[in-house]
Amino acid sequence: MEQFEKLNKSFIDGDWVEGASGRSYENLNPYDQSIVNEIPLATEQQLEESYLKAKEAQKQWAQTPAEEKEQVLSKVAKYLDDHREEIIAIITRETGGSVIKANVEVDLTIGLVKEAINMPKELDKVEEVDAMVEGKVNKIHRIPFGVITSISPFNFPMNLSMRTIAPAIALGNSVVHKPDIQTPLTGGSIIARAFEVAGLPKGIFNCILTDLEEIGDHMLTTPHSHLVSFTGSTPVGKHIGETAGKMLKRMALELGGNNPFIVLEDADVDRAVDAAIFGKFIHQGQICMIINRIIVHEKHYDEFIEKFVERVKDLPSGDPTKEDTIIGPVINEDQADQAMKIIEKAKQDGAKVALEGKRDGNLLTPTVFIDVDNQSELAQTELFSPIATIIKAESDEQAIEFANDTPYGLSSSIFTNDLSRGEDLALKIESGMTHINDQTVNDNPTIPFGGTKESGVGKFGNPWIVDKFTITKWVSIQKEFRDYPF
Template sequence: MVGFENLNKSFINGEWTEGASERSYDILNPYDNTPITSVRLATSKQLKESFEVAKEAQKKWAKSSVEERREVLHKAAEYLKANREEIVNVIGRETGGTVLKANVELHLTLEFLEESIKYADEIYQVREVPGHVEGKLNHIHRLPLGVIASISPFNFPMNLSMRTIAPAIALGNSVVHKPDIQVGLSGGSIIAKAFEEAGLPKGVLNVLLTDIEEIGEEMLTNPHSKLISFTGSTQVGRRIGEIAGKQLKRVALELGGNSPFIVLSDADVDRAVDAAIFGKFIHQGQICMIINRIIVHKDKHDEFVDKFVEKAKALPYGDTSDPKTVIGPLVNDRQMEKALNFIEEAKREGATVALEGKREGNILTPFVFTNVNNSSKLAQSELFAPIATIIKAESDEEAIEIANDTQHGLSSAIFTNDLERGEKLALEVDAGMTHINDQTVNDAPYIPFGGNKASGLGRFGNPWVVEEFTVTKWVSVQTKYRSFAF
């Protein structure tokens, strides 16, 4: 047993470093609030030092061979596989995730890590393009970007951290990473340990266990970072975009969602219900891609509601260490209070309670609302809770209009028996991703993952992330004497 709970320090310049703050943070299991470990927080000074270290380390790492980078990535993956059981346990305890969720998260983490091995040779490749002047050779080079600032959230901390860290390292960059402190082990320390064991040179990956009270906006404003990679709320994303814009820094922002799940007039209701139950309630709804609005054609509405409610009320809830559990705890009291406020406001607004859930400790069992107005706060908010909203559409065309009536545009889904029409309608949904006859929570390391509108900027996935995390340079070589006009 590795004892990942003991990795409760920041990882700076290849060393496990005690935070210099006078403040500590207790990482708790959201299910029963039992302590997992306590962390002495890193300070702004330590963060600045990490950026300095990363800047110098990147200069050397940028000159590493493809073989060296691939070997490090491969060994990091092997470390995670060798410690799978303990890692799954930590993910479940830190995030309040079920056994299924924890296994899915580690699986995705490994997929992103192993995919990055495939494009470790993308830097320093040279492409020649035709010359516009006689005797001129035009060479297009792809180079590492530099230092990448990475900030990851609480819900799927390991894979949402790795999808930035692995590509950055594969492409010759260095990283300063800050996971959400609530999940500092699975979002940061375990990843740092994997790369330490893999032989990654000191300073290429630095992981800071800290919070905003200690570091302010240093992750955003530090002059050494060339790109800010952030997964989280749209509100914070707007602030990052504002700061990055002033400094002309690149951003990769995966922000909030309000994913519609559209059931058309010709859909198979039973299959749609099965998909919607999974896509709404996995990890208690605490996923950016989660189904947030279920939009059902009037001809299928009543049947869908009846079958959806029956399945939702039967979902097992409780201790997430029990493999049968589907509904576990919300991550903290603040998220619980937000969810309860959404519920009370929905009732005041006149939505119908088709399924009345309940609070048991940190667990909220499923709520289902019908007769929901798409302009209501319930429909327009990212709920991040096991609260389902069902909206009736008068026509298939209106269903698409309702789906697009939101500031967000991350994921979406359409259920229909006419696959050709379904794909045509998918192109009318203003979202980065649309899934036909599936639910909205899908991810893979080889697709262009990202959102439209207020759901973000940039795309993850191979090869799109390569463009995000590198810089393109034109070098021309004049092989023949060029005569000039003066």
């Protein structure tokens, strides 16, 4: 673990470079406030240098044979797997995530890299399409996009960084990446080390450890990158859309969610309770796909609440490095303060508390609200904390209406014993993903991951990300000279 904690520098053009701002950031363990490491912050000038190096290096990488790209990615996957236990230890210390969460994140990250190994040969495929002009051959090529800007969040930093980085590099692009400064190791430095050890040529992957005070909107406005990949909040996503959109840049934005978990009239309540507890409280609710509203048919409402609360009150909380801990700390004091404000405001507005949580520093034990009005501020807020809201629906149809009554549309789930009807209803939910008889937190490198409405733009996952991270180019060959009308 110590070898990773020493990685406190930015990775620029294949070298570990100390941030030149004169300012530093203390990377704190959110559980006990101990210092994981201290980061000298990079400057806007160093960021610009990264883009210039990435732009130059990408030209050669684009021409590199697919087999060489595959070998680099294979070595990255092996490196991460070989250092699994050390990485898990860093994830628990840096993000406050449980050992369960850390294992899930490492598995997802390695899975993304392994799937990216299948992508380099996509650049070698050439499609021929019919031509309307006699003697013409139309060919469709995929070529690398160029330099891709990557910005990732604090909650699943390694996974949500790698789902941009690995496909981008596999498809012949270079990357300038900025992880959330609260998770610099798992979001950036360990990834940089893996690619360094794997032999990735200099300049193809650059990781900048800095904050907005130093760089402002430079990652959005730089003329050296025409694609921004961002995972984070909807307000920030809107700012990125407005700023980068003025320059007609391509964007991949995975944003916030208000994800419904629906228990229909014919559902198995015990199975629904099991799924709801996992889908609400993994990583303290700090996941874009997390269950935000539990909508239960009135037939099962009282039974669901009784069983849910009985289970939730016994969830182990505390030090996330301990194997049995389920509820660890939220990422920082501001996040904890925000959660407490939500709780107090909901109480003032008359929401009924079925389970009262407690706060100890950044550690919040679960709070459960029941009889929640779907139109209330509580129900319409992305909670991003261990706060559960349970809403009663008078019918299955009303449950679907409640589910759709939000500006978000990321993930959703339905519990039912009628799988055919469940699939029909799934198509009526306004979200990019719906899971039948499962909870809302699901991911896979071969599915179209992404939302609708204010939950994002574009899809991650193979092959959808291939379209996003390459340029489709039409090349026509006139094999017989044409006769023109003038």
